[in-house]
Amino acid sequence: MPELPEVEIVKRALEPAMVGRRVKRLVFNRADLRFPLPEGLPLALQGQRIERLLRRGKYILGFAENGAGFVLHLGMSGAVRIEPPAGTSLHEKHDHVEFHMDEGPRVVLNDPRRFGFLDAVGREDCQDYPALAAMGPEPLGNDFNAEILAVAIKGRKTPIKSALLDQRIVAGLGNIYVCEALYRAAIDPRRRAGDLNAKECTALCMSIRSVLRDAIEAGGSSLKDYKHTDGQLGYFQHHFAVYDRVGQGCGACECDIVETGGVQRIVQAGRSTFFCPEKQG
DNA sequence: CTCCTGTCCTGCCGGC
DNA sequence: TGCCGGCAGGACAGGA
Numbered sequence: 482m483p484e485l486p487e488v489e490i491v492k493r494a495l496e497p498a499m500v501g502r503r504v505k506r507l508v509f510n511r512a513d514l515r516f517p518l519p520e521g522l523p524l525a526l527q528g529q530r531i532e533r534l535l536r537r538g539k540y541i542l543g544f545a546e547n548g549a550g551f552v553l554h555l556g557m558s559g560a561v562r563i564e565p566p567a568g569t570s571l572h573e574k575h576d577h578v579e580f581h582m583d584e585g586p587r588v589v590l591n592d593p594r595r596f597g598f599l600d601a602v603g604r605e606d607c608q609d610y611p612a613l614a615a616m617g618p619e620p621l622g623n624d625f626n627a628e629i630l631a632v633a634i635k636g637r638k639t640p641i642k643s644a645l646l647d648q649r650i651v652a653g654l655g656n657i658y659v660c661e662a663l664y665r666a667a668i669d670p671r672r673r674a675g676d677l678n679a680k681e682c683t684a685l686c687m688s689i690r691s692v693l694r695d696a697i698e699a700g701g702s703s704l705k706d707y708k709h710t711d712g713q714l715g716y717f718q719h720h721f722a723v724y725d726r727v728g729q730g731c732g733a734c735e736c737d738i739v740e741t742g743g744v745q746r747i748v749q750a751g752r753s754t755f756f757c758p759e760k761q762g
Numbered sequence: 763c764t765c766c767t768g769t770c771c772t773g774c775c776g777g778c
Numbered sequence: 779t780g781c782c783g784g785c786a787g788g789a790c791a792g793g794a
Contacts, residue, residue, distance in 0.1 A: 483787070515790095556771095558771085594771045596770070596789080636764095646788090656787060658787095753785090
């Protein structure tokens with residue numbers, strides 16, 4: 482589910498709930514999600530004040546004053562719920578992890594498919610955490626630009642669609658925002674990544690940034706199950722030009738009334754790709 | 763190296 | 779109404 486914009490929104494909501502507060506108790510309601518839950522984490526965090534949360538790609542990291550910390554990934558179906566301190570602490574199906582904060586809300590991780598994971602990582606060695614160490618630049622940061630992107634995809638024979646899903650090339654993109662970014666840049670998702678010229682890399686870079694910014698501003702995209710930590714829905718899904726819009730017009734050309742028949746769906750590397758053959762052909 | 767496939771798991775939707 | 783197959787936002791291992 483959650484790609485960079487959704488994770489960013491979750492992280493922003495978690496800050497007032499967690500930062501500056503102590504972890505009264507960290508509770509695991511089962512032994513594993515995608516991977517075994519870190520047995521030592523509850524003790525390492527108990528009584529510790531959370532100093533900082535940060536997002537890297539689709540990961541949320543949190544560090545306590547003693548240097549202990551965690552890395553959280555929501556996978557496809559993971560969601561975070563923040564329950565007010567005085568509220569009746571409702572338990573829902575698939576509530577796997579609960580952060581009970583001192584004099585504060587309860588932060589609940591719910592993940593039906595359990596593709597997400599929570600791991601322990603110290604503040605000092607998070608740079609060495611494998612998934613983070615190999616991760617490409619933050620698309621909204623200063624380290625991402627057309628030249629960097631061009632170097633990263635140089636010589637790659639894989640379709641540009643698949644390349645952009647590779648977190649080592651650029652961090653945080655998933656299937657939705659890759660489709661939308663390629664659409665905005667008017668690039669055919671089937672093109673070989675290494676074949677893009679400098680101008681196209683520039684357009685793609687700008688498109689990636691704009692679609693992510695727009696999505697964050699719109700509160701992310703709520704499809705099957707993504708919700709904000711308070712249960713509210715994002716509304717960027719209403720702004721999709723191509724994602725899950727087979728047969729419909731993309732909105733920018735007359736693709737729906739010419740013979741091409743609007744947005745098309747193809748499968749690349751086992752994933753759905755949506756594109757407008759008129760604009761991106 | 764690079765690229766692709768299969769796999770983890772549950773829920774939901776459409777077809778029969 | 780109910781059952782079944784297919785599909786879903788991600789990431790990793792393993793094999794070609």
